[in-house]
Amino acid sequence: MSKAPPRVYVPRPREVRPPGEGGAPLNPEQRAAAEHGEGPLLIIAGAGTGKTRTLVHRVAHLIARGAAPERILLLTFTRRAAQEMLARAERLVGSASHRVAGGTFHATAHRLLRRFGPAAGIASDFTIMDQGDAEDLMQLSRAVLGLAEKKQRFPKKETLHAIYSRHVNTEYTVERILAEEYPQFAERLGDIGRVFADYTERKAQRNLVDYDDLLLFWSAILEQAPTLADKIAALYDHILVDEYQDTNVLQARILRGMCRAHKNVTAVGDDAQSIYSFRGASFRNILDFPTDFEGTTIVTLEQNYRSTQAILDTTNEVIARAAERFSKRLWTARGGGEKPWLVACQDERAQTRFVADRVLELHEAGTALSEIAVLVRAGYMTADLEIELTARGIPFEKWGGIKFLEAAHVKDVLAFLRLLENPRDEVSWYRVLLLLPGIGDVTARSAIEHIAASGWDPTSLAGFTPPPKAREAHTRLAALLAALVAAPSLDLGAEIGHIRRLYDDLLRERYDDAEPRLNDLEQLQTIAASHADRAAFLSSIALEPPAATRDLAQGGATEDDVLVLSTVHSAKGKEWDVVFVLWAADGFFPLARATEDPAELEEERRLMYVAMTRARNELLVTYPLHAYPSRYTADYSLDQLSRFIDRGVRETMQRVVVGPENEPAAPPAPTGPTPTVDLRAILRGRFGV
DNA sequence: GCTATGCCGTTTTTT
């Protein structure tokens, strides 16, 4: 019986790979795209075909031809793509690209709305709600309308918001969305419509704007306010859109509006990588582009520069079975390479250990941790691995999944800031009031009524009489608000300091493990201090929340060689030397809930394709032979490899089985849950045994 | 009537 202790991470110096933007010349297709003159251009670009590089070269070309950098607008759907593109433009073009305008659709809408909103009936000091805020407000509308009782089935706030958002982004009628996706609520159409009407009105009165409004208002100005539309469209001579397959009809509408004066629009995309249909994105947008923009030139990029031929053999096979797509088959000059591994693991523990061991082997053999990524379908699927990595001291960074700003305690402190910024922000008042011991749903509501009656003056809270149990907390809160309102010029760090004098106490009462939360608040305070003022800070975190929480097992704050754990969605557009794809089992990837609907299943397939095509040199796909989809469900075993890894795909891979032989892990018990955390392994790791 | 508390069931993906 082998009882070898688990390998542990030992840092080693890493050589820095120079970013190769200049490098090899563009191939003929890339060059044709980059040097295209006036008029609409559509670039269909397969994974790893140098799509962003081509786009960036196109920007350089336009500038070299005399275009004013600040009159070029680069748009993307995700923040990560926006950052990547702008950074690469800067590397190639130098400082001129500083002035290239760009960002996500939402961030760009935000900028324009601050500037042109007042002329269109949107006060410029609006507050942006993130998804959680929007859901909370939806809940408020639902409650006000008396639809919160549970007598009848009625969609909960998340569902209501999802329906609303889908309506805005796809432009389908609510009726159609209900019929197709929520038939169980179809007969509640009238009530749902009333909630949406109230929600809309409430936003207007409270000076709030949700994510969908940002796009909606932008498109509405372009289409219904000709004078303003001319001004806005006149800001840019060239518009370039990356990841076009991820845009929705509303964004396409915006694009048409922005190009009303000229037709200098370039869109880049890959229908095979369309993975945001849940947000209303449709690769129909790509198919329709030539119709939307008459005289479109189409360029197709098929030469892949990223992956070895062995990896492409596998990924081509995966996507070849997609039902509907632009036909293209990627090829590469990077012949050979090792066939991708298909790794069957005894169970989740075996999968976790396999990944951790292999990562360390690679690292010892000279691969930087930052050149390795572990991809999963959903954020929670890395939970076990995160514990193991921490135990072994392997530094990692998590992309996607639960975010810093979604933590309840962070949202609490932000709620204080928000109501100071916008005292009409009912959602934030509600949240803050509920924090006070002795105040619940009903008292909070009546306190808000009191404040509203005093014209939304924060200090008017002092005049509200709370129930006796809440007296002390109420007095403290009123005093805090009075102090903050009296000192409007206080800097943001100090302001948060004041808030924390009250809030930290509440937090300590509420949670047993207050420490990590207090640390988060420290971090929030630091981030806040780097912003000009409260308004700038609140907008910036709504649109660009701090990147991945960096989980540094080693504690060194300046660590930069870290392993990336990411959802497939967050990994889009990135590449690594070595990529692990975990949980390639039916029910997990594809997710069980997506297997009913053919369209969703197709999207899952594209997701698998996106995941695998992130790899340059080595691809390892793992799946557990036995798993417990939920720790509340009793024994559930599956030996089902993901349906996407079918026979044809398997022939392009090499198979291994990883059993429990390295450690006598208990075989899955026939009854009762299996521990998903190995406490002894953690202890061993911690003490470096 | 209102709040606190404990239990249940649940976790897709992003702006």
Next chain:
DNA sequence: ACGGCATAGC
């Protein structure tokens, strides 16, 4: 770990 929900407790 977290929200929703039912019930106990004030």
